[in-house]
Amino acid sequence: MHILSDTFLASLQSGFLRGITETVRADPDLTLEIRDNYINLYFKGNSLLKLTETKSLGYRPEIHQKYLAEIQIPAEFSQETVARFLCDIPFLKQNIVRHGKRSAEIEYEQMIIRANNLEPRNTAEYLIVDRQYTTADGRFDLTGIFWKKPHKKGQTVPVCLMEIKYALNNDIQEVHEQLAGYYESIKPQAAAIAAEMQALFHQKLELGLYRMPQYRVDALKTLIFSPDIAQFQFVVIFVDYNPNSSKLNVQKLSELPFASQIRIFHTGFAMWQQNVQPLPSNRP
Numbered sequence: 001m002h003i004l005s006d007t008f009l010a011s012l013q014s015g016f017l018r019g020i021t022e023t024v025r026a027d028p029d030l031t032l033e034i035r036d037n038y039i040n041l042y043f044k045g046n047s048l049l050k051l052t053e054t055k056s057l058g059y060r061p062e063i064h065q066k067y068l069a070e071i072q073i074p075a076e077f078s079q080e081t082v083a084r085f086l087c088d089i090p091f092l093k094q095n096i097v098r099h100g101k102r103s104a105e106i107e108y109e110q111m112i113i114r115a116n117n118l119e120p121r122n123t124a125e126y127l128i129v130d131r132q133y134t135t136a137d138g139r140f141d142l143t144g145i146f147w148k149k150p151h152k153k154g155q156t157v158p159v160c161l162m163e164i165k166y167a168l169n170n171d172i173q174e175v176h177e178q179l180a181g182y183y184e185s186i187k188p189q190a191a192a193i194a195a196e197m198q199a200l201f202h203q204k205l206e207l208g209l210y211r212m213p214q215y216r217v218d219a220l221k222t223l224i225f226s227p228d229i230a231q232f233q234f235v236v237i238f239v240d241y242n243p244n245s246s247k248l249n250v251q252k253l254s255e256l257p258f259a260s261q262i263r264i265f266h267t268g269f270a271m272w273q274q275n276v277q278p279l280p281s282n283r284p
Helices: 006-013 018-026 079-099 104-117 170-206 214-220 250-254
Strands: 030-034 038-043 046-053 059-062 126-135 138-146 159-166 233-239 262-267
Touching: 006 018, 006 170, 018 030, 018 079, 030 104, 030 126, 030 170, 038 079, 046 079, 104 126, 104 138, 104 159, 104 233, 126 159, 126 170, 138 170, 138 233, 159 170, 170 214, 170 233, 170 250, 250 262
Parallel strands: 159 233, 233 262
Antiparallel strands: 030 038, 038 046, 046 059, 126 138, 138 159
């Protein structure tokens, strides 16, 4: 289950690990994801740190060897070694740029998290709860919720399971099959997924990982994640998808029995004439 122990959470909130949380909150290029009694820090979609709580209630750091160069990582974090690690983060980021996995899709995952969770002026209706969420039969790029306007306390919100497809990824042609398989696999465990997502969401709120006004955070803490599979949304995010392509077959998506729960977003920075909105001229 993606959740941290009370001890681990307290250490990240106000204990000797709080510097990690404070660094993530101050740096929008970093994200912190909660796993099963460990956390991952990500930069450009690559894991900069895996930190695991051990049976002795210590904290064991792991960083991929190719990112270390001359950086020394201790066997266990302490007050002193955490401070050293925080000083090494800029060098680790440089090493990820040089040697990390270069995937526009995973970088966009992190950019989507930033745009929806960390930009207060956006007041987005979709909030990201987790990335690379794994079930027994599949893995979703992002998971989140849809907080419908007008935003109110105590609202019941749908869980959103999100897939990102970058450019003309060949998987786009089978996205309807992918969603159909995911739907069947999660249907028996929808309530458990919703409960886990809600618990994870609350821990992230406690850690201050959503950058927005306090009144909005207070309202988010009261939201109820619907356990009903019929309320789930299946969101496909097409990033820089060429509108001239025929890879995306919307008809096949519309034929799925849960088609009314599917949402399609088009986003990115690539530019095509079809996406231009011409303005009428008011000149005589």
